[in-house]
Amino acid sequence: MNNIKETLVIVGITILAFAGIVWVATPSAKTPAEASISQSASTVFTGAETKFDFGTISMAAGKVTHLFKFKNTSADAVVITTTYTSCMCTAATLIIDGVRKGPFGMLGHGFLPKLNESVAGGAEIQVEVVFDPAAHGPAGIGPIARTVTVETSSGVAEMNFSAVVTP
Numbered sequence: 001m002n003n004i005k006e007t008l009v010i011v012g013i014t015i016l017a018f019a020g021i022v023w024v025a026t027p028s029a030k031t032p033a034e035a036s037i038s039q040s041a042s043t044v045f046t047g048a049e050t051k052f053d054f055g056t057i058s059m060a061a062g063k064v065t066h067l068f069k070f071k072n073t074s075a076d077a078v079v080i081t082t083t084y085t086s087c088m089c090t091a092a093t094l095i096i097d098g099v100r101k102g103p104f105g106m107l108g109h110g111f112l113p114k115l116n117e118s119v120a121g122g123a124e125i126q127v128e129v130v131f132d133p134a135a136h137g138p139a140g141i142g143p144i145a146r147t148v149t150v151e152t153s154s155g156v157a158e159m160n161f162s163a164v165v166t167p
Contacts, residue, residue: 045070045078045125045150045157054163059134059141068127068148068159075121079153083127084112086147089135094150095126103130107149119152133165141165 054064072078084107085092093102096117104112119125129148133140148159 045119045152045154046073052159052161054131054161056164056166057133058166060167062134063130063132064163065128065130066161068129069124070127070150070157071124072119072121074154077118077120080115080117080119080125080150081153082112082115082149082151084149086149087135089132089140090146090148091130092148093128093130095128097123100128127159129159129161131161131163133163138167141167 083104091103
């Protein structure tokens with residue numbers, strides 16, 4: 001009888017541990033409508049577009065691209081120091097004065113170069129975001145939400161986008 005109790009306790013602990021791992025590994029679900037550019041109070045970059053949703057996209061159709069546009073609203077130059085994405089399925093390229101820098105990927109996955117790109121007061125930049133809906137395979141089907149972060153000398157700008165991925 002004692003062996004049965006010990007076995008049940010071990011099985012119960014194993015199930016709870018597995019459930020905890022699944023819960024921690026599950027990405028937070030955001031609705032496709034949740035897409036915006038959020039900025040810290042000290043950031044002088046503003047974007048004309050505050051929301052973007054790719055809508056329903058097919059893994060079979062391949063990568064999708066969107067261009068976010070920003071303006072340095074201050075009179076002073078701002079220095080872009082780092083750019084990175086929230087997932088390996090996303091790449092970001094900075095376009096400053098027609099010159100492309102990047103693409104930049106996920107923080108902590110491979111080499112992420114430091115930048116020293118000055119953006120003059122009143123100047124505009126673009127951030128080209130490429131999302132690969134097939135990057136996660138069948139596990140990537142459903143709603144997604146991703147972020148591209150641009151760190152500057154005046155704060156942090158984040159571009160968020162969403163989609164619903166279908167096979």
